[in-house]
Amino acid sequence: MNSVRVFFIGGLTSYRALFGWLSPWVFVPSLLVAPIFQILLFVYIGRSAQLESDEFYVIGNAIQYAAVPCLFAMTHLVAGERFQQTLGYILITPAKRLPLFVGRALPVVTNGFFVSAFALLVGGAVVGIDVPTSAWAPIALAAAVSAFACTGLGLVTAGLGLVVRETSVLANIIFGLLLVFSGSNVPIEHLPRWMQVVSAGIPFTHGIAAVRGLADGDGLADAWGLIGTEALIGVVYGTIGYALIRGAEFLGRRHATLDRA
Amino acid sequence: MRRSLRLLGLGWLFHMKMLSQSWFNMLLELVWPVFFATVAFFMFRAGDDPKPLLYASLGAAAMGIWSTTSTAAGNSLARERWHGTLELLVAAPASFPLVLLPTTIAMASIGVYGMAATLLWGWLVFGIELTIASPLAFALAIPATVLSIGALGFLLAIAFVRFRQAWALGNMLEYPVWLISGFLVPLALFPGWVWPLSWALAPTWGVDAIREAALGGSAWTEICLALGLGGLYVAVGVLLVRRALEAARSKATLALS
Secondary structure, eight states, X not given: OHHHHIIIIIHHHHHHHHHOTTSHHHHIIIIIIHHHHHHHHHHHXXXXXXXXXXXXXXXXXXXXXXHIIIIIHHHHHHHHHHHTTOHHHHHTSOSOHHHHHHHHHHHHHHHHHHHHXXXXXXXXXXXXXXXXXXXXXXXXXHHHHHHHHHHHHHHHHHHHHTTOSOHHHHHHHHHHHHHHHSOSSSOGGGXXXXXXXXXXXXXXXXXXXXXXXXXXXXXXXXXXHHHHHHHHHHHHHHHHHHHHHHHHHHHHHHHTOTTOO | OXXXXXXXXXXXXXXXXXXXXXXXXXHHHHHHHHHHHHHHHHHHHHSSOOTXXXXXXXXXXXXXXXXXXXXXXXXXXXXXXXXXXXXXXXXXXXXXXXXXXXXXXXXXXXXXXXXXXXXXXXXXHHOOOOOOSOHHHHHHHHHHHHHHHHHHHHHHHHHTTTOTTHHHHHHHTHHHHHHHTTSSSOGGGSOTTHHHHHHTOHHHHHHHHHHHHHHTSOOHHHHHHHHHHHHHHHHHHHHHHHHHHHHHHHHXXXXXX
């Protein structure tokens, strides 16, 4: 019961306390306005390059922009404890580590999904794309799974954030890599072969492909394979991230370097 | 006049050194525009009209100048406030705008590293050869762009002085300015109501000047417009900062917002 409490209440409290993202002065410009302009930027580049339809870029960027809340939030929710000098207090508690850290991921996934959904709805309305109403529920599922997968990657950056100092820079670089490799703006078949291999193993690639298929009239049955792969990628990254965090905790205790990076 | 120029020059040098201290941060300044350039290069190469690759390369290269300025400049006064140095800078006998302006110009100057990295990346990986039709105009267009974007950053820093989370507002402006200043997209693609907004932005003329100088047009008008708008931003910024400081002094709210 205590683990469930740590999972839900601890996760939500740390999210609100550490981030302050409930402040509209950060939330609105960073997570609601910026994704719309990222969509518009690539829609117009796409029109100039005469490559794909507007819908292609709206979906790609709306789903990919979940990387901002998922990577930054997850990284700061763990590594930010060091900055606030609360990491030591958390790690001396008897609370089980799995609900402690994974609980912090739940609000992040929810927030990432919300940002994607908002960008998809508003960006789609601004640009004027046509998605059948029947596709919205499966698209929401694919978007949520994509946010989950990226939060798994966020756990990895959180683990790395316990050993490097510049966590924001790290999250920005991973955001950029996801922009290039995930197929959000360039059809995967136009990428070099080695990049296609990388694409297959990162968050968003399968989620974006699933959403594009659903928007074009595929049924949920057709998208299950892609959604399932996206979920599996999230589980793999989440497991690696959790192992990294535990490893960093172990090293921090052993070398008395918990508050140092 | 000489003392003011010395203050501007030393302030610029001092902030360049400070901004260059973190190698991790410098790495981000180098690779951030490269990510967007890479996506744009793939898009233009795969698209039906592959001719604008050099056009995109020059625009993407200049994107770094704005991205190093927008967030950092928006946040520059808030950062001084956090460090507890804002009161000292305001109380110093030196004119406050002369202290702040080199900060934002230094931020824009750091973007030149990203510009070089993007052009090099485009050449090495995508085979985009940079042929400069007018080297003199090109050599002048780059500092003109840096100065005008630094001046825009100065105006943002002052406009956001009352916002505690000014970095988020500065960060929000990164994409819109990239978009409507025509860094990667010709202005002709936008609706007519966007054009006056684009023309009022110095980066529009700066990036145009860089392109014209490289591709063989006349860049002198664009260079003058970029510098002229930059001067206008500084003048408006100086007026605003005086009013803001007077209000902060009379209400004792300099450290609080």
